[in-house]
Amino acid sequence: MFNRRQFLAAGGATALAGTWPTLAWSQSLETARVVVGFPAGGTTDAVSRRLADKMRSGYAKVALVENKAGAGGRLAAEMVKSSPNDGSTLLLTPASIITLYPHIFTKLTYKIEDFTPVSTACIAVFGFGVGPMVPDSVKTLQDYLAWAKANPGKASFGSPGAGTPPHFLGALLAKGSGVELQHVPYRGSAPGIQDLIGGQVGGFSGPIGDFLPHLKTGKLRMLATSGHQRTPFAPDVPTYSEQGFKNIEFVEWYGVFLPGKASPEVVQRAAAAVKAAVTSPDVIEGLATLGLEASANTPEQLKKAVATENAAWGPVVKTVGFTPEA
Known part of the structure; x- marks a missing residue:
């Protein structure tokens, strides 16, 4: 299974460690949307609202959370996949929507390559x-x-x-x-x-x-x-x-992604904003009340973590004997 040691080895980092780009750009976006694939009131929604709150005035003048609930988080992914590449639309999602779903949905309407990794926000x-x-x-x-x-x-x-x-x-x-x-x-x-x-x-x-x-x-x-x-x-x-169940070790990270053709500059700006948010003491404390550990890493590290976890899920799905859905 994919445990915390593998997460760290694959590029994961705790919120107070590692090297990230700094918050340095000349002009904020007018509006940014953090898209979540689950209803308001849930854990993913709570994380997104803490993130959006910290992105206001720095990353964007206005930062909103948009709940695009449905299909187990897939509708939000589909929406961000087709959004502009200017950094105005970000996906906050549990890792499994990106890394596990390709193994269990035979007609998935998006691929891993349709998203550009930005940073993790927390792990659970x-x-x-x-x-x-x-x-x-x-x-x-x-x-x-x-x-x-x-x-x-x-x-x-x-x-x-x-x-x-x-x-x-x-x-x-x-x-x-x-x-x-x-x-x-x-x-x-x-x-x-x-x-x-x-x-x-x-x-x-x-x-x-x-x-x-x-x-x-x-x-x-x-x-x-x-x-x-x-x-x-x-x-x-x-x-x-x-x-006695040595094969059951698993942590799930919540990641931030941009559409697949976002430019390196846009990705770095977004990564810096996420890092600034999740290293804030009040965000760390707020996430802890939800049983979540604040965590950020670089786009390159998150890309490696996605690939590692995607590869790890295949044997698990086969072992369990789960029948892929359409």
Whole structure:
């Protein structure tokens, strides 16, 4: 899987390290749009609004967020692909829309080459949690798997959608353990988490930020996280790897992209603006409340990370046996 070590090796960088272009250009754009492929109120939207807020007056006189929700983020990608190359339209997206989707959609209307990498904005890990359907005695993944094997009618896990990274993590858990777990796809994390709290689904695989508010209240229990090491946002929760699932290590980065024919000057200006935004203390703090680690890198580093992760997804899709969709 694609873990944080691979991300760093492929060109990823923490927000306070590395070398980026500086904010230096003579004239700001009149208006810039940060396009997001998900509805307002979600994690990607929250990241985009923090980014756009910091880009105002520097990168552009007006910076707006445009939610182009639908088709699992593909509509936003299609929109940016066909946008002007002057830097006025940027795509903020989870990596999987660019790196994973080519493996699972046979009629995808865009290619990796249709976008110019700018910078990462943040990175995230995923968690596997259980709710009241599962007995309080279940404290670990092995406990959960034993319970699921003994209760096949309840052995299910939800995810934000079929073909998403959390879906694949759950599928790898099932395959690696030999325990059949029925996948329940949702349209985003919010409805899945609500069903988990309500006892309609036994487990849920999703971004850790969606679990954090409910861990404090005791409504949910998170049994594993997907990083190489424990996340500082939930330090008491062991990783999949710690619990014997060495092949389940994955971090997802959120990246900023321009249309594929953007000039080097435009790309460098955008990269500088993203770097300035995500290294701001208030943005770092705000992202942390969502379970996200602020992170920026150079266009060249992001291009390498895209290629590395795209190559890594192919074997995972094959191992899980996921049938590509049209």
